[in-house]
Ligand code: ATP
């Protein structure tokens with residue numbers, strides 16, 4: 476995935492709107508798993524490629540719902556921070572052991588010291604997330620521990636967010 480392989484051009488994207496759309500897309504799978512998906516924060520408009528950002532956030536939320544338990548929660552938050560525009564997906568699901576933190580972003584890697592092998596998947600979601608983040612020059616932070624849940628933060632380059640009247644309706 477590099478600049479030349481994407482037939483889309485960058486345009487202003489509101490990350491909060493993106494998150495609200497993802498919530499609607501995942502409403503049914505979340506309800507089936509008895510997981511609550513909540514979106515909070517403020518409008519944050521960045522220069523980005525909508526379908527790439529959409530697939531990235533979808534994969535993060537899909538994981539947060541899948542690797543969870545009945546009664547679990549997923550919190551998506553969108554905020555301006557001193558580090559830059561920040562998109563956070565946090566869950567109180569099964570978590571990822573420290574020794575797997577690096578490898579989960581590799582293609583086809585799935586954690587087997589967890590219940591995740593019993594849950595369907597090909598192991599591609601987080602590699603897509605990694606490439607989508609790199610495409611947008613975003614940094615990824617992962618905090619996770621078994622039984623405690625997972626928090627993944629995407630921090631976009633500061634100073635490139637768009638303030639002002641760009642948002643229409
Ligand atoms: P796919 O996304 O292709 O359907 P997948 O979900 O297995 O398959 P990834 O999204 O790349 O693949 O995730 C890799 C592995 O990391 C998962 O198999 C799971 O073991 C672990 N993982 C990812 N997200 C979470 C999470 N939020 N909580 C716990 N484990 C996770």
Ligand code: MG
Pocket residue numbers: 534537538596598599600601
């Ligand atoms: Mg996945």
